Amino acid sequence: MNPIEILSEKETGLGWHPKRVLLILLMLSSTMIFASLTSGFIVRRDEGNWREFDLPLILGFNTVVIALSSIALQWAYASAKKDEIGRVKIGLALTLGLGLVFLVGQWLCWGALVDGRTFFGGMDANVSGSFVYVLMGMHAFHLLAGLIFLAVVLRRAFNYQVHSRALLSIGNASILWHFLGALWLYLYLFLLLNH
Amino acid sequence: MSDMSAKPNLSAAIQAAGGIGTAPVPHTEHGDHAHDEHEHHDQHWLWKYVFSQDHKTIARQYLITGMFWAIIGGTLSSLFRLQLGWPEGTMEWLTPVLGKWIEGGKLNPEFYLALVTMHGTIMVFFVLTAGLSGTFSNFLIPLQVGARDMASGFMNMLSYWFFFLSSLIMFASLFLETGPASAGWTIYPPLSALPQAIPGSGMGMTMWLVSMVFFIVSQLLGGVNYVTTVINLRTRGMSMSKLPLTIWAFFLTAVLGILSFPVLFSAALLLVFDRSFGTSFFLSDIYIAGQALPNQGGSPVLFQHLFWFLGHPEVYIVIMPAMGMVSEILATNARKPIFGYRAMIGSLMGISLLSFVVWAHHMFVTGMNPFLGSVFMFLTLIIAVPSGVKVFNWIATLWRGNIRFTTAMLFSIGFVSLFISGGLTGIILGNATLDIQMHNTYFVVAHFHLVMGSSAFFGLFAGVYHWFPKMFGRMMDEKLGYVHFWLTFAGVYLVFLPMHYVGIAGFPRRYYAWTGFDGFSQFADLNKFISMAAIIAFLGQFIFIFNFFYSIFRGRRATQNPWNSNTLEWTTPIMPGHGNWPGEIPAVYRWPYDYSKPGSEADFIPQNVPYSQTQSSNLPYEQELAD
Numbered sequence: 001m002n003p004i005e006i007l008s009e010k011e012t013g014l015g016w017h018p019k020r021v022l023l024i025l026l027m028l029s030s031t032m033i034f035a036s037l038t039s040g041f042i043v044r045r046d047e048g049n050w051r052e053f054d055l056p057l058i059l060g061f062n063t064v065v066i067a068l069s070s071i072a073l074q075w076a077y078a079s080a081k082k083d084e085i086g087r088v089k090i091g092l093a094l095t096l097g098l099g100l101v102f103l104v105g106q107w108l109c110w111g112a113l114v115d116g117r118t119f120f121g122g123m124d125a126n127v128s129g130s131f132v133y134v135l136m137g138m139h140a141f142h143l144l145a146g147l148i149f150l151a152v153v154l155r156r157a158f159n160y161q162v163h164s165r166a167l168l169s170i171g172n173a174s175i176l177w178h179f180l181g182a183l184w185l186y187l188y189l190f191l192l193l194n195h
Numbered sequence: 196m197s198d199m200s201a202k203p204n205l206s207a208a209i210q211a212a213g214g215i216g217t218a219p220v221p222h223t224e225h226g227d228h229a230h231d232e233h234e235h236h237d238q239h240w241l242w243k244y245v246f247s248q249d250h251k252t253i254a255r256q257y258l259i260t261g262m263f264w265a266i267i268g269g270t271l272s273s274l275f276r277l278q279l280g281w282p283e284g285t286m287e288w289l290t291p292v293l294g295k296w297i298e299g300g301k302l303n304p305e306f307y308l309a310l311v312t313m314h315g316t317i318m319v320f321f322v323l324t325a326g327l328s329g330t331f332s333n334f335l336i337p338l339q340v341g342a343r344d345m346a347s348g349f350m351n352m353l354s355y356w357f358f359f360l361s362s363l364i365m366f367a368s369l370f371l372e373t374g375p376a377s378a379g380w381t382i383y384p385p386l387s388a389l390p391q392a393i394p395g396s397g398m399g400m401t402m403w404l405v406s407m408v409f410f411i412v413s414q415l416l417g418g419v420n421y422v423t424t425v426i427n428l429r430t431r432g433m434s435m436s437k438l439p440l441t442i443w444a445f446f447l448t449a450v451l452g453i454l455s456f457p458v459l460f461s462a463a464l465l466l467v468f469d470r471s472f473g474t475s476f477f478l479s480d481i482y483i484a485g486q487a488l489p490n491q492g493g494s495p496v497l498f499q500h501l502f503w504f505l506g507h508p509e510v511y512i513v514i515m516p517a518m519g520m521v522s523e524i525l526a527t528n529a530r531k532p533i534f535g536y537r538a539m540i541g542s543l544m545g546i547s548l549l550s551f552v553v554w555a556h557h558m559f560v561t562g563m564n565p566f567l568g569s570v571f572m573f574l575t576l577i578i579a580v581p582s583g584v585k586v587f588n589w590i591a592t593l594w595r596g597n598i599r600f601t602t603a604m605l606f607s608i609g610f611v612s613l614f615i616s617g618g619l620t621g622i623i624l625g626n627a628t629l630d631i632q633m634h635n636t637y638f639v640v641a642h643f644h645l646v647m648g649s650s651a652f653f654g655l656f657a658g659v660y661h662w663f664p665k666m667f668g669r670m671m672d673e674k675l676g677y678v679h680f681w682l683t684f685a686g687v688y689l690v691f692l693p694m695h696y697v698g699i700a701g702f703p704r705r706y707y708a709w710t711g712f713d714g715f716s717q718f719a720d721l722n723k724f725i726s727m728a729a730i731i732a733f734l735g736q737f738i739f740i741f742n743f744f745y746s747i748f749r750g751r752r753a754t755q756n757p758w759n760s761n762t763l764e765w766t767t768p769i770m771p772g773h774g775n776w777p778g779e780i781p782a783v784y785r786w787p788y789d790y791s792k793p794g795s796e797a798d799f800i801p802q803n804v805p806y807s808q809t810q811s812s813n814l815p816y817e818q819e820l821a822d
Contacts, residue, residue, distance in 0.1 A: 005343045009780065011429040018346040018427040025419040025453055032457035036504065040461065040497055044476070049492040121473030127492045130474040134465065 023172050027179050030142060034183060037138065038190055041131045045194065051126035053195055056112035062105035063188050069098035070181045073150075073174050083164045085157065092154040092170075095177065099147050106140055128195070135187050139180070146180050149173050246356070248348030249773055253355050254334035255666060258659070260362060261326020262740065267366075268317035269733045275310045278302045280726025282708040282719075296374075304707040308377040309395050311705060313369065315380030316403070320410060321365070323513040323651045325358050328452075331516055331658050332421045332445040334666065338764035339439050341430025341781065343774045346423035350416045357413035361406045368402035376403035379705065381506065384477040384498050388469045391483045400470070404463050411456045411463075418456075421449035430763070432783035437802065439762050439787040440533060443540050444519020447547045448512050454551070455508035462501035469493070496561050503554035510647045511550045514614075515543060517654020518585060521607040523787075524661050525589055527760045528604035529596030530798050532788035535588040542581035542588075549578050559627045560634050568627045575625035582618055586611065597791065597798070601758070602676030603661035609684045610653040616688075617646025620695065635705070638698025641691045649687045656683070656739065663743075664757050668770040669750030675742040679735060686732025693721050761787045761801045785817075 007018075014021065044050070076091025113132065119125035120133040153173045156162050162170050247253060274293075277286065285300035286293075296306040333351065337344055345351045368375040377395025378387035382403065390397035425438075425446045438446075468474040469490075477498045478490035526533040533539060555563060555571040589611045598604065620642040624630050633639060656679075663671045697718050702709065709715040756765035763783070767775050781803035789800040795812035806813050806821035813821055 005428060007427075009431055010342075010427065011431065011433055013426045013429065016427075018423050021423040021426055022347060022350070022419050025422055026415070029415050029419070029453050029457045032454050033461050036458040036461040036501055040465070040476075040501060043500060044494055044497050047494050049479070121468065121475075123489050125474060127475055130468065130476060134468065138464075 017168055019168065020172055020175070023176060027176065030179075030183075033138060034135070034187070037131070037135055038187075041135075041190075041194065044127055044131070049126075051128050053113070053118040053126075053129055053132065054116055055132075055191055055195055056109045056116070058105055058109045058112060059188060059191075062102050062109065063185065065098050065102045065105060066181045066184050069095045069102065070178050072098060073177050077167070077170055077174050080157075080162050080167060080170050081164050085160065085163060088157050088162055088170070089154065092150060092157055096147060096150050096154060099143060099150065099177075103140055103143060103147075106136055110136070132191060132195075135191070139184055139187055142183070143180055146173075146176050149176060246352060248344070248352045250333045250337050250345045250348070250351060251666070251771065251775075253351055254330050256355050257325060257329035257333060257358070258666075260359065261322050261330060261655075262743070264317050264321040264326060264362065265736070266740070267369075268314050268322055269736060271310045271314040271317070273730050273733050274302075275307055275314070276726040276729045278307055278707065280723040282710045302707075305377060305394060306374055307707045308379075308393065308705065309374045309399070312377050312379050312382075312395070313365075313375050316365070316376070318648065319380060319509065319513065320407070321362060323648070323655070324414065324452075324509070325410070327651060327655050327658075328445060328448050328512065328516045329355070329358065329417060330655075331441070331520060331662070332417070332449065334662065335441055335764065336421055336424050336445055337428070338665070338767065338771070338775060339442050339762050340425060340428060340433055341763050341783065342424055342428035343776075343780070345420045346427060347420055351420050354413045354416035354420065357409050357416065361409035361413060364402050364406035364409065368399050368406070371398050371402070373397045373399060375399040381499075381502055382466070383502075384466060384469065384493075384495050385481055388466060388478055389481070389483065389488075404467055404470075407463055408460065411460050414452050414456050418449040418452040421445055422453065430780045430783055433802075436537075437783055437786050439519075440522040440536070440539050440543075441516075441519040441762075443543055444515045444522075447543050448515045451508045451512050451515075451547055451550060455505040455512070458501055459505035462498055462505070465501075466498065496558070496563075499558050499561060500554070503557045504551075506557065507554040508550040510643070511546055513651045514647050514654075515546070517610060517651045517657075518543070520654050520658045520661070521589065521610045522592075523762070524603050524607040524657050525592050525611075526788050526790060527661075527758050528599045528601055528607070529593050530599070530790045531592055531596040532790055533588065534591035534594075535584070536786065536788060538584050539588055542584040545581035546578060549574060549581070553578065556625055556627075556630070559630045565627070572625060572627045576622065578625075579618070579622055582614075586615055586618070601660070602671065602673055602680060603657045605677070605680045605684075606653045606657035606660065609680065610650050610657060612684075613645050613650045613653060613687065617642055617644075617650060617691075621646055633698065635703055636698040637694045637702045637704055640704050641694035641698055644694075645687070645691050649691070653683075656680075659743070661758065662764075663746065663750075664753030664769075665764055665767075665771075667747045667750070668753055669746050670753050670757065671746040671750060672742050675738055679738045679742065682735035682738070683732055686728055686735060689728035690725055690732060693725050697721060697725075756801075759797075759799045761789060761799050763802055766801065766803055784820075 016024075072091050072094040076088050076095065079085075079087035079091060110133065113129070117124065118129040118132065120130055150173055153162060153169050156169055244252065247256075274289075277284075286297050286302050287300040289302075290297045293302075293306070296303045333345070336342070365375075373394040375395060376382065376387070376399045377393050378400065382400070386392050387396050387400050390400075425442060429438075465474070465476040469476050469478055475490035475493040477495050478488065478493040479495075481488045481490060522533055522539060553571055553575045555567065556575045559568055559571075593608070620638065624633055624639060624642055660671055660676055663669070700715075700718065702715060702718065709718075753769055755769055758765075763781060766781050768777065783802045784805045785800065785802055787802050789795070789812075791798045792800060792809075792812045795809060800809055800812070806817045810818070810821065
């Protein structure tokens with residue numbers, strides 16, 4: 001945001017802060033990546049030569065973890081609204097930790113997939129398996145960006161820059177994080193229904 | 196500039212802490228705050244001209260990089276036109292430039308494919324996407340909506356430097372020993388996926404993909420900024436229904452980019468995995484030199500679906516900014532309101548929407564279900580409706596106008612002409628049955644070079660001639676501009692009209708030479724003619740390059756509003772500084788097309804003139820607003 005811009009002199013627009021609009025547009029772009037990959041998945045599956053695969057059980061656990069992290073972040077946001085800074089820090093740290101647990105869980109899931117002879121590439125691989133790795137990998141890559149964002153907000157919370165009159169950063173972080181959670185839920189359900 | 200720092204609180208940096216809707220806090224500690232003071236000191240030249248966050252500088256960077264790429268792209272096309280026009284001739288004299296690509300006086304056939312591939316890639320992406328909307332969206336959006344700068348200057352700067360990085364990689368790939376990417380600008384696998392198939396699919400293709408990934412990042416960073424700026428930073432009174440058509444076009448172009456470039460990213464990513472990580476998304480049942488490849492189960496048609504889901508909106512990303520600028524320039528120089536302002540916006544929206552549901556018309560011959568083909572054909576032909584609305588409105592704007600033939604105006608009229616000529620053949624190619632006959636012939640080449648290639652170039656030229664005074668504070672030379680226009684206009688038609696003819700005769704595109712086919716030898720003269728016209732038209736562009744650089748330093752000094760135009764950019768100083776307006780940003784009271792309004796003294800009323808000052812020309816409902 002350009003510091004010399006004076007927002008009160010502007011047309012109202014959507015009523016969102018420019019940084020929030022930027023974030024939402026970038027999320028729209030990400031959505032298109034996953035929409036294209038999952039439609040590619042379906043188009044490709046319908047052409048045959050498609051090996052069925054089993055999803056490791058750990059994915060269910062991971063899904064619970066990321067859902068909990070969203071709840072923790074929502075709690076942090078609510079606390080920021082009430083100026084309870086201590087809880088904001090705990091909530092953010094909890095979200096960050098659960099996010100990391102989720103990533104580790106996804107990594108373990110890849111190990112389990114390999115053990116079940118579902119490979120990304122090589123002679124024994126099938127496109128179905130390759131797609132699972134690409135979908136999970138792209139999501140994990142996005143999640144890393146989310147974690148960095150959360151870490152920045154946590155740092156701001158320690159500098160007393162997150163409170164009831166400074167909700168933009170934590171608000172944006174929670175929009176992104178809930179989006180990533182919902183995205184995972186979509187991918188998980190998609191893989192459950194289409195494996 | 197210093198008086199801006201005197202503004203009391205409520206600066207965006209402070210609002211950033213609270214967000215709109217929450218009470219602003221004057222004394223919030225904030226990280227961004229430190230920048231406030233920096234802005235007003237003298238900047239180091241490196242930050243002012245190189246890593247600048249000012250949208251006008253970034254626009255000029257985009258323009259000059261785009262011009263560089265256009266010269267490269269044009270040179271490549273001249274090279275392969277030499278081959279096509281004189282297939283028996285010797286190219287020995289090019290050895291100093293092309294080195295080992297000339298073998299025994301002949302152009303290496305695989306290098307010919309690299310030439311057409313790079314020509315397409317460079318022109319579509321680097322010139323007509325980055326060079327066109329990168330330049331004018333950056334330059335005009337803040338100036339015409341009344342903003343100090345883009346929503347995020349930093350992301351805007353990143354956008355340019357990602358483009359620069361992408362440019363460097365693509366440029367370097369031209370000098371690889373195995374040659375640059377050679378699988379066509381559409382990089383269909385399996386050709387693009389297998390280095391064994393063609394040398395260009397080795398390192399050249401890898402660099403192409405890496406370069407395009409950076410390009411996509413650049414486009415997304417730019418696009419989200421354009422959209423946010425239009426949504427959030429319009430000045431008081433600038434409602435969406437008072438926006439100049441340029442802004443509407445840039446806005447929708449950016450939306451198309453945000454939605455379609457990620458899909459190209461997906462396609463490129465899967466292709467990278469196929470090429471380097473042993474997956475088989477697009478590869479199956481391939482034998483090379485008698486050897487079966489291990490890849491099983493991939494679908495090359497899947498790549499085409501992903502590619503064209505970007506590829507089709509991409510042609511509108513290329514053409515819509517030109518449409519917007521042409522609308523603006525035609526109205527200004529015809530001294531008439533644009534005909535059907537709302538219909539123009541509606542048709543832009545219609546084109547944007549339709550652009551996402553027609554991609555498979557590029558794939559009629561992939562063996563798709565004929566029923567599906569007819570759906571895509573139907574949707575494709577519907578695009579003729581909004582396109583027709585636009586053409587009708589442009590012509591109606593010119594009708595009985597008080598036309599001033601500035602160079603920009605000539606190029607705008609040329610745009611309309613080319614868009615009609617090229618668009619009509621689109622209706623032919625959109626029919627699946629006709630397309631099966633015409634597919635991959637020069638008819639297709641002629642069609643898209645007229646309707647999106649040349650037209651978009653004409654929009655680009657029109658934009659440069661029209662906004663040059665705002666970019667550099669000087670005027671471009673009108674006489675040289677006329678010479679440039681007529682050479683280009685005649686050149687484009689002389690190149691592409693005969694191409695339709697040879698296309699109908701069945702000439703396939705991407706063929707290195709036709710000398711092996713008796714049926715085509717009768718067209719040798721026509722091909723020679725096309726080549727001569729193409730090379731002369733290309734050389735004509737150096738008149739523009741000379742005019743451009745000469746005028747930057749020696750051109751006639753511009754006045755504040757040289758074209759008597761209504762839009763806000765002409766209310767800024769001749770060379771707007773950082774922040775665009777030294778004082779307050781003007782508020783907007785009217786639409787941008789009050790030209791030759793009955794009852795008005797002047798033949799134009801800028802957007803920032805309130806109705807209360809134009810009692811004599813107000814319509815009844817405007818008079819109510821004035822009272």
